[in-house]
Amino acid sequence: MKRLSITAGAVALTVGLASPAVADRDSKDHGRATTAFGQAKLTGFASLPAETFVPNSEPSGSAIGAGPFNGITGPFADQPVQGFSGAVNRHDGSYDVLSDNGYGGKANSADFLLRVHRVAPDTKTGKVKVRGGFDLSDPYRKVPFPLTRANRVLTGADFDVESIVRAYDGSYWLGDEFGPFLLHFSSKGKLLEAPIPLDGVRAPENPYLNGAQPTIGGSKGFEGMVRSVDGRHLYPLLEGTVNGDTPGDLRFSEFDLKTRDYTGKRFIYRPESPANAIGDAIAVDKNRFLVIERDGGQGADAKFKRIYLADTRDRNGDGAMDKTLVADLMNIANPKGLGGFGETFTFPFTTIEDVVLLDDRTLAVLNDNNFPFSSGRTPGKADNNEFITIRLSQSLKADKRALR
Template identity: 25%
Template structure:
């Protein structure tokens, strides 16, 4: 697939004027940034088993500040966690997921201006621990590092997709419910939208989205330029009707949500590799978007795929079906969509979104050492910033509940960290 030589055409508050005012010393001027990127600042959150846990993690999503040039938001996920049998270890069990407000300075440094912590409707900070049954549970069990089971959190969030509105509020998608949550400018929950059957409010997503694969939920969220429609993308295939039954391992779903009416539509996105990860979606227009599709590999260990695609939903088939409450969604040949091949779906006149490779990030930069490319900041009409998720600088292996996350699981000792890379077209 050819790399698209494209210009991002978009009228939005993120577009930076080409006018140069030499008299305004505070005017944002996009600095020249090396292909090795810029480190985001972090503090030390604490330690676990003598391993430094970083109060970074600002890479699960990114988006432009809707009014201020040179400023962007980047978001954490549920907090530091590592693999455990049947669930996750949470070395900082009460960590509150949050949004970081950042500025790219004219001298090429990144400055953190503020943090916005997510809170319940009453204003109490939430945690990133899993939801209880009936409120978006994935079945994951949360443990502390001693192995003790932690309590669930009705308002817990594994935040992954971020939208910043002109009125100062935020919309966030997550991997539990999956939920789409509306937060005030100070992080107080205003509304929580979840699939049918989850007890979080009256406005709903189609029931089939509750079939998400644990830790592979609604990874990306965008808003159309008119701020009327939310657009969410699932990281990977749904387990629909089950893990074994979902034979089409490249079929993923996009859902649109009309904020005023709560009406939804669904479209299919075809991944390049089985069980790949869609990590971000950013709107260029009402029908065109940028999508991050990636594997989970480090370049230090071999070949990697870190691609950004331009997609168009205008000619794709709406696969919502007629029953919003159907557990398995629209059926084709008497089977869930994920239980059909792409050939089966084409025979039923179902078209996925069109996609064109916009940039191969590894080739563009000459290297991309991180495993998780997850955030896009649309800077101006021909420039984007991309950010990786560093997992708070920790992970685990077969013998360690927690260890320092490096840029390769098999070689090297350099710690992973959030970095901003600038790509011009």
């Protein structure tokens, strides 16, 4: 989630089948990205209203003030279904989507319960149904530092969960930004192990900082996370540069699920601008990952919202993953006028934080709506959670295991 001056919580969901977009620079004049794919095409659109709440849940948003925020007044009688920062395809027409810490920081998110929602987008009707979900908790007392609630249900003051993958055993691994930590949960959302830190990397929110200097910026921890196609490794991707690294460079570290330890191997993802951020990452095969890269703009100020194919083999030898632009999310063909939009569809949100590989040429893309603070679609109106699907101009030649 992008840290705004104020952040609140009803979700805008967007999932999209992304057709590749044209790169504005090629390998001759820019060593990072090569031109290969053409314009992606919108193949599906659905939207979940911003003011969607978990029925009969607890009040939320008491620390954000009354507002109004984009026409919405706080606090809320229930928990908002918002902040989608990670998605898992359940292969039955539904997705598990992860809400982040709630309203943008520890100080204003203690009454936001961390939760995985189950949603079912219908691109024929354009609507998204919420089929339930589960809260995240620590009943086995695996977290060694104090939590917000005595019942050990986890809140946005405890962790900022921004990425999620499902292991082949059905459990979930989440990436947190406050540590940053890796968090291992059961299929029902119960924490199974103590939070796992990354050596040498500590955010300002890290509970073990004890007055020491952080080595990464606030809320710049694990924004994306890849499960390897063989299920053996995780590759959490930092959103910020570690102190001492080349400005803008982001670490993709390798974690071994058998040894429960980092291997020491890592790759570098280099954004097109040090000012850009990443939103999510998924595997295509053992060497290639899809990565969302974006600027911080929304609406008319949104210029750079893209998906790259990043290759760990670094064939040009510049020390970073090789990049190929596959989809420009600000320039998607929409010949059928889906969603009531024109022939060119844009995804102009501050935070685009979910990408799912549906088949060799189709992606689903979702936004984090920072409810109720983002208004990228319509100025002055809180963003919905949009779900889009996009078709790429050519095949990714993905490993079949990446589709599981």
